[in-house]
Every structure is written in structure tokens, then in C-alpha cells.
Amino acid sequence: MKRLFCIVSILIFLLVGCSEPDPTPEQALQSYLNYWGNEEYSNMYNMLTENVQHSISSEEFVQAYNQVYEKLQLSELTLESPILEEENQEEREDDVTEVHLPFKQSLTIITGTLQFEEHLSLIRNDETNEWEVNWDHSLILPMLNAGDDLQVRYQMPERGEIFDRNGEGLAINGQAYDIGLVQDRMEGVEHETFAFLEEEFGLSEEFIEARLNQSWVQPDTFVPLISVRSDQEDYVEHLRLTIPGVSYLPFDTREYPLAEAAAHLIGYIGSIPEDQIEERLNDGYPEDSLIGRAGLEAVFEEQLRGEFGIEIAVINEEGQEKDLITRKDPIDGEDIHLTIDSTLQKRIVETLSDEDAGVAVAIHPKTGEVLSLVSSPMYDPNSFVIGFQPGEYESLEQNEHRPFTNRFTQSFAPGSSIKPITAAIALNEGLDPNNERTIQSHQWQPDDSAWGEYFVRRVTDPGHSIDLNSALMYSDNIYFAQIILELGTDAFTDGLNKFGFNETLPFSYGMRTSTFANEDISSDLQLADTSYGQGEMLVNPLHLTLMYTAFVNEGNIVKPSLIHGEETSYWLEQVLTEEHAQLIDQSLQTVVEDSRGTAHAANMTNLPLTGKTGTTEYKLTQDDNGNETGWFVAYDSENPELLVTLMVEEVEDRGGSSYVVPRVKEIFERTFGN
Numbered sequence: 001m002k003r004l005f006c007i008v009s010i011l012i013f014l015l016v017g018c019s020e021p022d023p024t025p026e027q028a029l030q031s032y033l034n035y036w037g038n039e040e041y042s043n044m045y046n047m048l049t050e051n052v053q054h055s056i057s058s059e060e061f062v063q064a065y066n067q068v069y070e071k072l073q074l075s076e077l078t079l080e081s082p083i084l085e086e087e088n089q090e091e092r093e094d095d096v097t098e099v100h101l102p103f104k105q106s107l108t109i110i111t112g113t114l115q116f117e118e119h120l121s122l123i124r125n126d127e128t129n130e131w132e133v134n135w136d137h138s139l140i141l142p143m144l145n146a147g148d149d150l151q152v153r154y155q156m157p158e159r160g161e162i163f164d165r166n167g168e169g170l171a172i173n174g175q176a177y178d179i180g181l182v183q184d185r186m187e188g189v190e191h192e193t194f195a196f197l198e199e200e201f202g203l204s205e206e207f208i209e210a211r212l213n214q215s216w217v218q219p220d221t222f223v224p225l226i227s228v229r230s231d232q233e234d235y236v237e238h239l240r241l242t243i244p245g246v247s248y249l250p251f252d253t254r255e256y257p258l259a260e261a262a263a264h265l266i267g268y269i270g271s272i273p274e275d276q277i278e279e280r281l282n283d284g285y286p287e288d289s290l291i292g293r294a295g296l297e298a299v300f301e302e303q304l305r306g307e308f309g310i311e312i313a314v315i316n317e318e319g320q321e322k323d324l325i326t327r328k329d330p331i332d333g334e335d336i337h338l339t340i341d342s343t344l345q346k347r348i349v350e351t352l353s354d355e356d357a358g359v360a361v362a363i364h365p366k367t368g369e370v371l372s373l374v375s376s377p378m379y380d381p382n383s384f385v386i387g388f389q390p391g392e393y394e395s396l397e398q399n400e401h402r403p404f405t406n407r408f409t410q411s412f413a414p415g416s417s418i419k420p421i422t423a424a425i426a427l428n429e430g431l432d433p434n435n436e437r438t439i440q441s442h443q444w445q446p447d448d449s450a451w452g453e454y455f456v457r458r459v460t461d462p463g464h465s466i467d468l469n470s471a472l473m474y475s476d477n478i479y480f481a482q483i484i485l486e487l488g489t490d491a492f493t494d495g496l497n498k499f500g501f502n503e504t505l506p507f508s509y510g511m512r513t514s515t516f517a518n519e520d521i522s523s524d525l526q527l528a529d530t531s532y533g534q535g536e537m538l539v540n541p542l543h544l545t546l547m548y549t550a551f552v553n554e555g556n557i558v559k560p561s562l563i564h565g566e567e568t569s570y571w572l573e574q575v576l577t578e579e580h581a582q583l584i585d586q587s588l589q590t591v592v593e594d595s596r597g598t599a600h601a602a603n604m605t606n607l608p609l610t611g612k613t614g615t616t617e618y619k620l621t622q623d624d625n626g627n628e629t630g631w632f633v634a635y636d637s638e639n640p641e642l643l644v645t646l647m648v649e650e651v652e653d654r655g656g657s658s659y660v661v662p663r664v665k666e667i668f669e670r671t672f673g674n
Helices: 025-037 041-046 050-055 058-072 190-201 205-212 230-242 259-266 274-282 295-299 301-305 342-351 382-386 392-398 415-428 468-474 477-487 489-498 524-531 541-551 578-593 661-672
Strands: 004-008 076-080 098-109 112-124 131-133 149-155 169-182 222-229 246-255 268-271 290-294 309-315 321-328 358-363 370-376 570-572 609-618 627-636 643-648
Touching (some): 025 076, 025 098, 025 131, 169 205, 169 295, 190 205, 205 222, 259 295, 290 301, 342 370, 342 661, 415 468, 415 477, 415 578, 468 477, 477 489, 477 524, 489 524, 541 578
Antiparallel strands (some): 098 112, 169 246, 358 370, 358 643, 609 627
């Protein structure tokens, strides 16, 4: 830690004349304090009396100061002495050989400021006439003697807890259970108990024996082997009653009640990474602290952590405390209340199968409150706190769908789910929504283009001319490619930027910025692909969800909020007119209501959904069989209290976006159905 040292109220003596007078005690004090303030401990040592130097070496002297200041985490030292002011100096007899001069030291340390008034004892050397310091350890700190040490004790604050909008715990200070053995309770049936533990938990006999053979273990000692969550209370009690030697003990720990369902959202706490230890120590963390390592535990670390209590005591050579120098009481962390709805979060997770890799976002489209953020597949964050079961971590790490990856912070090609935004941009630039286009065939490229064998392809050829409404209903790639090629790159990209592309989301949880190109849209072919969410376009799922709020907010995009009680406001205003917002909203109703619409499988008479599907293709050439990602963004057009975006990867053999639509329908049915 960089320290600031100050020497104040020191008079610099400028002596002029033909002969130098004998040095004074005040000059010796000034020199000593100057050396001290400049951390020149070796020069301080050179000013000590011969007797003192016989009792402590220069290296030991320097080490004594450094060790004390390091333990105190000294950041600033101020030394001053009123005796150095000329008017405060005393007249003394020439034969005086010992004086005691006052000085003050002020130390800014980990707990605050310490101030001491002390005296420096100076003895005149008869041979050199120099004044030397009669030093002892109390000059470092008044309560120190030779052989004493400082002990810094940290008192853990209560970490703040995280709750959902209804007060349900998402990260709480709870309990877990250690399952273990007591040797003298399984005498004669050890092998049976060991066999059960191996089958139930994957604990090898060698592992168990090594634990039981530790030096501190006695026959009646409980030896912990594995930990389980607090919801396993009945289970651990059953084991205690039925398996000889098995017992359990509760212990306090961080607990995540939603387990896998909120893993990526809430995250977990853990030990300080090695490369952060120095930085965290400077921030007041003990080295063995637990900090937020992922998710909101990391995002809100400063609010949740609180402030550690600290006691600094003097310990004598016998290891006994002889003095308490300073104490700072711990300050508990703040609780965080989120807009998240735990019930909805779990409901969305339940609609996904074990094979589904994807992401879901749910918000209130009128207020911007984020109700759910799901990334799949998942892991249990409790395991990072209480320990993984044998093989559990390796299995997660080797899973090809990457359960440790947080997908809702990433960005993806949105496919046709971006078409309502493309439509809005075109309307802003004067597109006539009623103008019908005659498009023949399932594929198209501009006349005289240099596209070669590349064509824009459509899934459905309706056999008639189409306008904007039917282009959205059929999700017609050719229609959107044509209107954007006519619009031009500059107008289209300006429109995308107006919808928040290349802009950081105003959200406390860091999300990747949406982009429409790696650098620029460099060709008509790329422009056409971008118009329907392919090309190089990458969109963050939360951003995509927010863009749809313009259709229920008269053309304004709400600002997302994660903290319960935050004031509702708009992030981007008038990205399209109120008239155009209503027009697109009505077209998206057709996507669901019309039997020809791509999302008709979500149609419900009692719950009229509005939305847009999308299928993203990932392949090197147009004729390859690549992976596909399915999207569906939907809201209730009559009562817009919930807007859901769901994306599932690898749906090429499961019907594309048709695989996703029923899952979103189920979320709405279970949320609002009677």
C-alpha cells in the first residue's frame, strides 16, 4: 500500500557564522522525524545509542517498523512536535546530558486514525557531542514492548440478502448439512456403511479411510465427509437413523433457494481469486474472505458485502492479549430487492427440457421491470458454496451445451424476430404498409446482381401479392430484403442505432451490446441478410425484448429495471410514431391469430397473444445443413403485463421456431390461465 508521510511544524535551522555550535536536541529530533517520515529506517537506526544498537540489529529494527505498519495497513503517517517551533524551545544548562522532547504521531490505518502524544528520549554522546536516541519499541506504538506482536482480528459482517419482488429469498444466509461418520457408532459394520456411502455419494473407501485417519479424530468424533442443501433435512435424519455410524451437523452458509432455476442470474460467492488478493486486501477484505464470484452476487458485491469489523490487539510473548489498540464494529451489508418474480422464473425453467440450450427473458412491457432472466442449461450455485458431489463439476464442465455459460448476457443472430424492427425503420422512412408486392417463387435476388448462386429464400409462397401485414404474418424474407435494399444502408443502420444498436443497455447487469455488423455493412447481399436478422447481426436477448416494448408504449422503449421500486422511465423515446406502433402491433396479432401465421400454435381465444417468431440458420454455405436457433417474442395484446422472449438452440430437427412457440404459450397459460 502506498503511504503518505507528513512532517509538520518543523523549523529548519539555518545557522550562519565562522564556527558551528554544538548540535541541539531539537535538531536531533528534527532529523529523526524526517528520517521516520521518509521511511529511512536505517538512518533512524544510525541515530540510536550504542546500548540500543547492541540490543537490536539494523535489520531487526527496520523489520519491526515494516511489520507493524503492514499489519495496521498504514496509509498515512503525520509527525509533529511543537518544541521545534523556535518560540517553544527551552534554555538549558550546558552540562545537561539527557532530554525528553515531546512529539505527536497520527496514523491513518485500516480502522481509522490513531493519535499518540509521546516523548523522544535523547542522550548526549560524550565523545562526539551528538544527541542519540534512547529507543525502545514503544516509539513505534506506545503500548509495544520488546517481544510483543500485533494481532489483527476480523469480525465478519452479515452479508446482505437478495430477495425477489414478493420477498422470496434468492440468496440468503441460511444453512446446509455436513454428512459424516462417528467411528464408534459403526463398529463391526464398517464395510456395509462404506459401501452405502460409495453407492449413494460416490465416496470411495480410500477417501473415507483417509478422513477417519486424520490425527485429530477420536472414536467419538464426528468426521464430515460431504455437504448437502438445507432442503435435505428429512433425508439426513433418515440416514442417521438407518445407516450405522452416519450422522450430520448443520452449519451456516450462503444459500440459494431457487438452486438451478436462478443460477446465472444470482450467481454465487467464493474465495478471492489469487490474482485479486492484493487488490481486495487494499479494499479491506481479509485474505480468507468470500466474495461475489458470479451473477448478482458479484454485480452487487459492494452493497452486499458490508464492512468488516476489526480489532487490533497487542499480544505478549506468552501469546496473551495485553492491550486492545483499536476496534471497529462490523457493518452488515444491504439487502437487495429485485423486480424478479421467482414463480415466473421457475415456471419458465420448467417449460424447458434437459436438452434445451437457450435463453429466456421476461419483462413488464409497460414498466420495464425485468421479471425473469434464464440461461439454460443450468448448474446448482449451492454446489460452489457447500462443495460439488464427486464427479459433478467434471460432468458440468464437459457438457457440450456449456451450463456455466451465461447466455442472457450474450448476443445472437435474431433471425426473423428482428423483422418488426425492420418494419418500423421502413415505416419511419416512408414505407406504405398497404403497398402490395408481387413476389414469385421461393427465392429471389436483384436483377443484374453479383450474388452468384446466393438467393434470398422464403419459407412460404402464398401465391398472391403481399403487403407489410402479410409479410410479417408469413415472415417473408424476400419482402424485407427488397424494402431495405430500396431504403439503403445508411437509412437502415441509422434506424437500427435509433433502436439502441451499438449502445450500452442502461442495466445494472452487464449485457453485451447489440451490433448489426462486425465493422460495416459492406454489400447489398449483407444488407439484405441483415434485414431479416442474419448476416453479421447480433442482438442481446434483453435488448430484443426491450425493442418490442415500443409497440405497446406509443413508440417509446422502456428503460429496464432490476431493483424493485425504481421509477419507470423511457430509455429511447419516439423510435417510431404512435400510429406505426399500433400498426405493427396489429400485424403481430395476425402472426398469432391467423391460421397461416408462423406463431398460430400460440393462439388462445381467452388470452390473445401478439408476437413474432424467428429461425436463425448457422451454416457456411446456403445449401449446407447447419444448426438452427428458434425464437419467439410474445405479449398479451389486450393486457400487456408480460413480454416474453424465448430462444432455444439446435432446433433444426425439432421444427425450428415451431418448437419454441408452444413453450411460450405454456408460460402465458400457467401465468394467467384460470
